[in-house]
Amino acid sequence: MNVFIAGGTSGIGYSLARHYLEKGYVVGICGRNPEKVPENSSESLKIFQADVREMHSITLALQTFLSDSKNLDLFINCAGSYSEDVAGQISYEEAEEMLQTNILGTANCFEAARKAMKGQKKGSIAVIASVSGIMNYENSSLYTKTKRSVIQMADAYRRALKPFGISVTAIAPGYVDTEKLRLLNHNDLSKKPFLTDVQTAVTIISAAIESQEKLVIFPAKMKWMMKSLSILPSFLLNIIMYRKARWMKDDQP
Numbered sequence: 001m002n003v004f005i006a007g008g009t010s011g012i013g014y015s016l017a018r019h020y021l022e023k024g025y026v027v028g029i030c031g032r033n034p035e036k037v038p039e040n041s042s043e044s045l046k047i048f049q050a051d052v053r054e055m056h057s058i059t060l061a062l063q064t065f066l067s068d069s070k071n072l073d074l075f076i077n078c079a080g081s082y083s084e085d086v087a088g089q090i091s092y093e094e095a096e097e098m099l100q101t102n103i104l105g106t107a108n109c110f111e112a113a114r115k116a117m118k119g120q121k122k123g124s125i126a127v128i129a130s131v132s133g134i135m136n137y138e139n140s141s142l143y144t145k146t147k148r149s150v151i152q153m154a155d156a157y158r159r160a161l162k163p164f165g166i167s168v169t170a171i172a173p174g175y176v177d178t179e180k181l182r183l184l185n186h187n188d189l190s191k192k193p194f195l196t197d198v199q200t201a202v203t204i205i206s207a208a209i210e211s212q213e214k215l216v217i218f219p220a221k222m223k224w225m226m227k228s229l230s231i232l233p234s235f236l237l238n239i240i241m242y243r244k245a246r247w248m249k250d251d252q253p
Ligand SMILES: NC(=O)c1ccc[n+]([C@@H]2O[C@H](COP(=O)([O-])OP(=O)(O)OC[C@H]3O[C@@H](n4cnc5c(N)ncnc54)[C@H](OP(=O)(O)O)[C@@H]3O)[C@@H](O)[C@H]2O)c1
Pocket: 006, 007, 008, 009, 010, 011, 012, 013, 030, 031, 032, 033, 034, 036, 050, 051, 052, 053, 078, 079, 080, 081, 082, 101, 105, 128, 129, 130, 131, 172, 173, 174, 175, 176, 177, 178, 179, 180, 181
């Protein structure tokens, strides 16, 4: 099995890479900063420098990986940009990176994977969205809106690629304990409800891909909380989510 992971240099993507290496698969990863990959990672891990915001960059990394291995069995896009954009307080530069990585980058990854799998008549593509993306309300954060777009894009590619034997799985995690999440929260995740450790996340994600699920939302408690909230009228949801975000930042409610 040949697996390529965009955004595999740290966090969920890197942990997924280790999981597939342990299963004996051929694994390639990419990111903008390959030097982030721990030095003690397996020698058989193939590491590429690539930026998902550039179509040429991600295509070249994937082609180079496949020049050794031919078929592409699984492509996972974990590349994502997030910040603490409570109440819309993010810089123009942060917003630009979020839009380009989460929307353009997702489209580029789908395109690169689709082209590589074309003609194989099989393959799986997975993308990491976010549980926040299942809710629709006017004042949701930019991050939430980009991840909602990721779920919609996955729906469109699933529909388009089904006749060609290619499955598409969208993953919508709640909070996962990664270095990046810790960095953004000054190493204090005490206000993150239903936090999942990264190994549990890897187990859930890999099982969902294997069983070709369309959309997996985890953990279960977060899923049901979000589903219950999403039946509320938009104005009420706006107030609740805004207060929650301010509380998480120890800001005035
Ligand atoms: N942790 C959570 O609580 C959580 C919850 C829900 C969803 N998610 C989503 O899960 C994914 C992984 O998050 P994480 O917590 O594991 O964070 P992370 O460690 O920062 O992982 C993000 C990965 O994406 C790569 N990346 C970012 N921009 C890129 C670009 N333009 N081109 C190529 N690679 C790029 C990063 O590597 P480089 O720096 O090398 O580019 C890194 O490998 C993200 O999509 C995030 O939105 C996370």
